[in-house]
Amino acid sequence: MLVADITRTSQAVAGTSGRKAKVSALAECLRAAEPGEAASVVAYLSGELPQRQIGVGYASLRDVPPPAAQPSLTVPEVDAAFTEIGAVSGPGSVARRRELLAGLLGRATPTEQDFLIRLLAGELRQGALDGVMAEAIAAASEVPSAEVRRAFMLRGTLGPVATAALAGGTGALREFTLEVGRPIKPMLAASAPSIEEAFGKLDAEAAVEWKLDGIRAQVHVVDGEVRVFTRTLDEITSRLPEVVAAVRELPVRAAVFDGELIALRPDGHPHPFQVTAARTATRAAKNTEPVPLSVYLFDVLYLEDGAGGGDLLDAPGAERGAALVRVVPEELRMPRVVTGDPGRAKEVFDEAVAQGHEGVVVKSLDSPYTAGRRGAGWIKVKPRYTLDLVVLAVEWGHGRRQGMLSNLHLGARDPETGGFVMLGKTFKGLTDELLAWQTEKLRELAVREDGWTVHVRPELVVEIAFDGVQHSPRYPGGIALRFARVLRYRTDKSAAEADTIETVRSVAPVMD
Known part of the structure; x- marks a missing residue:
């Protein structure tokens, strides 16, 4: 596929505010892509690079070579160029990246140059967000949108999902499963201004949990080996030995937990968020003693223990909560009360705020774990x-x-x-x-x-x-x-x- 085809699609998507029109334009482009190009096409039209970061800053995009007269640049060629640029390191790397980038842009037409520069600068905003792109993949491959969304949840990125859907349809998408060791997109919470409104949305008994000002963490365990991932699916295991040690002792053979990590003072009140965040940063501060993080697990997505087990994503919240209690001691669980009384829920809210935390999350006892979506199953309430x-x-x-x-x-x-x-x-x-x-x-x-x-x-x-x-x-x-x-x-x-x-x-x- 030519980059010119993607550029035209990008312009069409940016030129309409209608969701159906955006989906239609994206789907048409995906149908025309070769199987090996689908992941890159999805990434580029979503305003992302498959390589994530390749070391090209704004200064490198200022000096643009004269454009090509006719379109000839292909998607695989651009992908290969980005990969080569990202692999450059060592002395002279800045100059070499600029040389490679100039070679790539010199083969692009004016409109292609504009597209590639905005893509590299993170300014390609055209309305092809995850939800729209997921619908486009479903339309292009003629599979149900729900199948695409679930595969996206389990794989964490849409590129491989598009490749599978276009090549093998629903059957290929169903091969995406929850794998212990591979993070999935986390479930998100909607917002409500008060406890009463949160309970009004659920209209049923619910779990009320503290909402901490910490780092969201997904913890995977297999036979005593622990891996910790952030909400953006980056692995941070090596930076958190105390978290690994705490979870390693749990009576499970395999498990995937969702939770929060936070730095607490001796009185139980939280340190400023920056103290917690510093523990997960790529570069830790020098000459400083790291503050240990406390672990608060609030959900379990997969569990194998003495009682059997397996994938719990589709299990209701009450069942997942019971499984969590079975294998995680109270000191490692998020404080939680199950009630149908908004007055009792307000007491939990006041306790959390008095302890220096953000508020509470009111959770449906019937909802499955709908990863990556702000559904009505979880509702956060903050005091401001x-x-x-x-x-x-x-x-x-x-x-x-x-x-x-x-x-x-x-x-x-x-x-x-x-x-x-x-x-x-x-x-x-x-x-x-x-x-x-x-x-x-x-x-x-x-x-x-x-x-x-x-x-x-x-x-x-x-x-x-x-x-x-x-x-x-x-x-x-x-x-x-x-x-x-x-x-x-x-x-x-x-x-x-x-x-x-x-x-x-x-x-x-x-x-x-």
């Missing part, structure tokens, strides 16, 4: 309005913040367009340490600068607290956050997991 938003740009500071990137432009995800809707700016809540960190990080993500504003790749997720939402003609979405302030950066989340504009309108009433 908070959102996970994406940094779109940042302004240089002045006064004591001279020379630092300070005032953040905040955006919510728009599922219809694949872009982001700006909701306002804030420089509040930033400590000196956080200010220095974001200045370094946002410089790395910069794509262009005009005057006081540095525009960045929309990758960095920040948790924002605010007092409400108000109408505002200044922003495209017509609304803005009131008294927004930074709580923390969510380096454990991708921009695709940021809150949507619909969520913004639902979590807080819009005031005049």
Whole structure:
């Protein structure tokens, strides 16, 4: 397949706001792809690289060679070039990457160059998000969407799912199973502003669990070997020996647990999130004694123990909860109360907040584990309005913040367009340490600068607290956050997991 075909599809998808039209255009492109190209086609049209990172920064994209007159560049050639660029290392690697990139872009037409540059810069936003792409794969391969979604949940990425669906249909998709040792996409929680509203949505007895301000972790165990993965499916086992030691002692032959890891003070209150996050960072701080993480498991997705077992993904929440209690001691389980009384649930909420935690998650006892989707089965309740938003740009500071990137432009995800809707700016809540960190990080993500504003790749997720939402003609979405302030950066989340504009309108009433 020519890259020109993908470019045309990208333009068609970006040019329509209708979900059906997007799905149709994507499906047509996928049908035309060769079996070995499907994974790359899905990645490129989703605005991603199969290789994830290849070491190409904004500076490398400034000097673009003259374009080709006619399209000839193929998908396999681009994929091979990206792989070669990503493999370059050692002395002279920067120059060599630029040389290889120039060779690739020199074979591309003007529209292909624009597509590839935006792809590499993380600016290819056209509305081909996971849900839309999953539907397109289903349409192109003529299989039920539910089969594609489940395979995606189990495999964690859509590329291999597309390859299987297009080559073997439903039968090939059903070969994707939960494998101990391979992480799956985690189940996510919807939001509600109060305990009463959460219970009203479930309309039944429910489990009420503490919501911790920690790191989501999926823990896999096979015959005493423990592996720990983040919510983004990255393995962090080697960084967490105390977690491995705690889980290794559980009476299981094989298991997959879902849980939270958090650094606690001697009084049981949590350390700041940055302390917890530092334990899972790629580069740990030098000359500092690591703070141990406590383990709180709240779900089990697979279990083999003395009572038998197997895959529990489709089991109701009550059954999974009972299995967890059977093999995990209380000190390693998330505090949990099963009740149908909102008053008792409010007591659990107050206990969690008093202990310094975020709130609670109200969980259906009937719901299966629907990984990767914010369904109605889990509903989080926090004591304040908070959102996970994406940094779109940042302004240089002045006064004591001279020379630092300070005032953040905040955006919510728009599922219809694949872009982001700006909701306002804030420089509040930033400590000196956080200010220095974001200045370094946002410089790395910069794509262009005009005057006081540095525009960045929309990758960095920040948790924002605010007092409400108000109408505002200044922003495209017509609304803005009131008294927004930074709580923390969510380096454990991708921009695709940021809150949507619909969520913004639902979590807080819009005031005049």
